Amino acid sequence: MKRSYIDQKNRLAENIFLHSPSIVSQEIEKKSSSYHFLTSSNTHKIGVRWYNIENLSILYQFPIFGISFCFDHVDPFDESLYPFYQDAIAYIQTLAKNQKGYYILRVPKEFPFIKSALIEKGPEYTYMDSTICYGIIPQASHLPQKNVSKNNSTPATKTMLRKITEESFQNYESHYSLSPLLRPLSAEVYIEWIDTLSRADNSAIYTHMDSSTVTGFIATVDSLSSTDIVLNAVSPHFRQRGIYEVLCKHVLHDSFQKSVSVVTVSTQIHNLSVQKVWQKLHFQPFHVFDLYHFHNLS
Numbered sequence: 652m653k654r655s656y657i658d659q660k661n662r663l664a665e666n667i668f669l670h671s672p673s674i675v676s677q678e679i680e681k682k683s684s685s686y687h688f689l690t691s692s693n694t695h696k697i698g699v700r701w702y703n704i705e706n707l708s709i710l711y712q713f714p715i716f717g718i719s720f721c722f723d724h725v726d727p728f729d730e731s732l733y734p735f736y737q738d739a740i741a742y743i744q745t746l747a748k749n750q751k752g753y754y755i756l757r758v759p760k761e762f763p764f765i766k767s768a769l770i771e772k773g774p775e776y777t778y779m780d781s782t783i784c785y786g787i788i789p790q791a792s793h794l795p796q797k798n799v800s801k802n803n804s805t806p807a808t809k810t811m812l813r814k815i816t817e818e819s820f821q822n823y824e825s826h827y828s829l830s831p832l833l834r835p836l837s838a839e840v841y842i843e844w845i846d847t848l849s850r851a852d853n854s855a856i857y858t859h860m861d862s863s864t865v866t867g868f869i870a871t872v873d874s875l876s877s878t879d880i881v882l883n884a885v886s887p888h889f890r891q892r893g894i895y896e897v898l899c900k901h902v903l904h905d906s907f908q909k910s911v912s913v914v915t916v917s918t919q920i921h922n923l924s925v926q927k928v929w930q931k932l933h934f935q936p937f938h939v940f941d942l943y944h945f946h947n948l949s
Contacts, residue, residue: 685700685701685702685746687699687700687701687742689735689738689739689742690732690735694724695722695723695724695725695726695732696721696722696723696724696725697720697721697722697725697732697735697736697739698720698721698722699718699719699720699721699739699742699743700718700719700720700721701716701717701718701743701746702716702717702718703715703716704716704717704755706843706844706847707840707843708752710836710839710840710843711753711832711833711836713752713753713948714750714751714752714753715752715753715754715755716746716750716752716753716754716755717754717755717757718743718746718754718755718756718757719756719757720739720757720758720759720762720765722759722762727759727761727762727763728763728764730764732764733764733767733768736762736764736765736767736768737768737771739765739768740768740769740771740772741772743756744772747945747946747947748947751947751948752946752947752948753832753833753944753946753948754944754945754946755826755942755943755944756776756942756943756944756945757782757940757941757942758940758941758942758943759938759939759940759941760781760938760939760940760941761938761939766941769943775945776943776944776945777943777944777945778941778942778943779826779829779830779942779943779944780825780826780829780919780920780941780942781919781920781939781940781941781942782917782918782919782920782939782940782942783917783918783919783920783926783936783938783939784915784916784917784936784937784938784939784940785915785916785917785926785929785934785935785936785937786913786914786915786916786934786935786937787903787913787914787929787932787933787934787935788912788913788914789903789904789906789907789911789913789914790903790907791907793900793903793904793906793907794900794904795901795904795905796897796898796900796901796904797897798859798860798861798897799857799858799859799860799897799898799901800857800858800860801855801856801857801858801905802855802856803856803858803860804849804856807863808858808865809846809849811864811865812845812849812856812858812865812868813842813845813846815865815867815868815884815885815886816841816842816844816845816882816884817838817841817842818884818886818887819841819884819885819886819887820837820838820840820841820842820884821838823837823838823841824919824921825837825919826919826942826944827840830944832946832948841882841884844881844882845868845870845882848870848872848881848882851872853872853873853874854870854871854872854873854881855870855871855873855905856868856869856870856871857869857870857871857898857901857902857905859885859894859897859898861889865886866885866886866888866889866892866894867883867884867885867886867889867894867895867898868883868884868898869882869883869895869898869899869902870882870883871902873911876910876911876912876913877911877912877913877914877915878902878906878909878911878913878914878915879914879915879916880899880902880914880915880916883895883898883925895925895928896928896931896932899928899929899932900932902914903932914934916929916934920939
């Protein structure tokens with residue numbers, strides 16, 4: 652789940668941290684997706700990508716699709732590209748008309764003309780939330796931390812991970828919980844996610860232990876030459892003890908040991924507590940997505 656979004660953020664981070672902030676591009680994953688170029692030239696590319704979020708579709712028992720924009724060497728403020736953004740929205744509407752389902756549209760905030768084209772098309776697109784992305788280049792100064800283990804996959808550990816996830820996200824405000832159709836299972840989205848990550852070949856789960864009890868975890872996914880922190884939680888019974896910071900430090904240490912170019916992480920823009928930890932560890936914000944929902948299920 653969300654693999655495509657992870658790939659997108661990591662490629663964004665690589666370009667912004669290692670090359671030029673004017674370059675925004677995306678690795679295209681062919682499986683379960685359709686990629687449509689709206690314009691292509693020697694200087695820039697604009698595209699729309701549509702993909703089935705299979706795990707969510709199974710959970711909710713109706714099709715759920717993600718839609719994102721793809722760019723390469725595009726100036727976000729180039730007004731001459733506005734017709735192509737209008738074409739993009741028209742293409743998305745055609746997709747939705749021909750395929751019954753629930754759609755989650757991710758709009759990069761630094762492209763103002765995409766939002767203008769979206770507003771022009773009417774009220775069927777409902778703004779739900781914004782996601783802010785941070786990144787950091789791991790350094791030799793990032794040291795291993797005590798009481799942290801990696802990929803502890805015993806049945807007892809998996810049970811504790813599910814319990815911590817459920818407790819942490821039961822009342823968490825996200826674009827899932829803000830949607831009337833997705834709200835009933837909004838906590839189960841994250842429980843299903845940690846289950847999926849526990850089985851994935853390209854993921855790792857770091858757990859902080861107090862004796863034999865899991866007090867918190869961070870789940871990561873490796874993509875390209877980057878590592879993305881995709882899910883984390885600390886047990887309500889062990890908060891305010893610096894456990895999340897310890898876990899982040901250990902991930903940064905491992906990432907440096909693996910010669911990872913950049914570590915990325917994201918959260919809802921209103922989630923200030925984790926952003927304070929990232930800022931303390933010198934993560935830098937680099938990208939914001941606005942999330943819009945629409946559907947043709949009725």
